[in-house]
Amino acid sequence: MQKILFDLGDITKLDCDAIVNAANKTLLGGGGVDGAIHRVAGRELLAECRTLGGCNTGEAKITKGYKLKAKYVIHTVGPIYSGxxxxxxxxxNCYKNxxxxxxxxxxxxxxFPAISTGVYHYPLEEATRIALTTIDNWLKANADYDIEVIFSCFDKRTYSVYIDIAKKLNITFI
Structure with a gap:
């Protein structure tokens, strides 16, 4: 079964198989969700990230979750918004990969966090539409794969935008 859910809270506290890190190209930690994930996961995450050789925009790489509830962290580098x-x-590509x-x-x-909507300044509504459309298309293309996709929203505004756009796009969610 496939499900889309929205959560208002801290992605590092979610009990799921993997959380996605909105990382920078070095994968060596930073601010926002990236820094929070590295702090909770512990030094071992940074050590493993050092072995990955960074990551290009739109690509994704995987590590263990270490001290997180999640078994894995998938690191992806969102674009710095330029229009x-x-x-x-x-x-x-961040979502698809x-x-x-x-x-x-x-x-x-x-x-997933709201990739690129923080310090990378991607407009929230536009980024949300891309995220939801991309994931909806991926789920349809992989209809035989059971997966629960959680959008972890760090504040009420982000949560409301995700709910509103999901409704406008007729995306079924729980």
């Missing part, structure tokens, strides 16, 4: 068409493509990696590692529950 170019390539921003939307890169952001969509993270889900492809989840399927490869037999992950059946995954939580």
């Amino acid at each position: 170019k068409d390539s921003d939307a493509t890169d952001l969509a 993270s889900l492809d990696l989840a399927k490869k590692y037999d992950i059946h529950s995954i939580a």
Whole structure:
């Protein structure tokens, strides 16, 4: 069964197979959700990330979750918003490549933050539409794969935007 859920809270506290880290290209920690994930996971996460050689925008790499409840962390690098068409493509690739990696590692529950909407300044409504559309399309293309996708929203505004846009797009969620 496939499900889409929305959670208002801290992604590092979610009990799921994998959480997605909105990382920078070095994968060595940073601010926002990236810093929070590294703090909770512990030093071992940073040590493993050092072996990965960074990550390009739109791509995704996987590590263990260490001290997190999640078994895995999927690191993806969102675009720094510039208003170019390539921003939307890169952001969509973050979601698609993270889900492809989840399927490869037999992950059946995954939580995403609002990638690129913090210090990378992607407009929340536009980023949400891309995230929901990309995930909905991936789920339809992989209809035989059971997965629960959680959108972890760090504040009430983000949560409301995700709910509103999901309704406008006629995306079924719990």
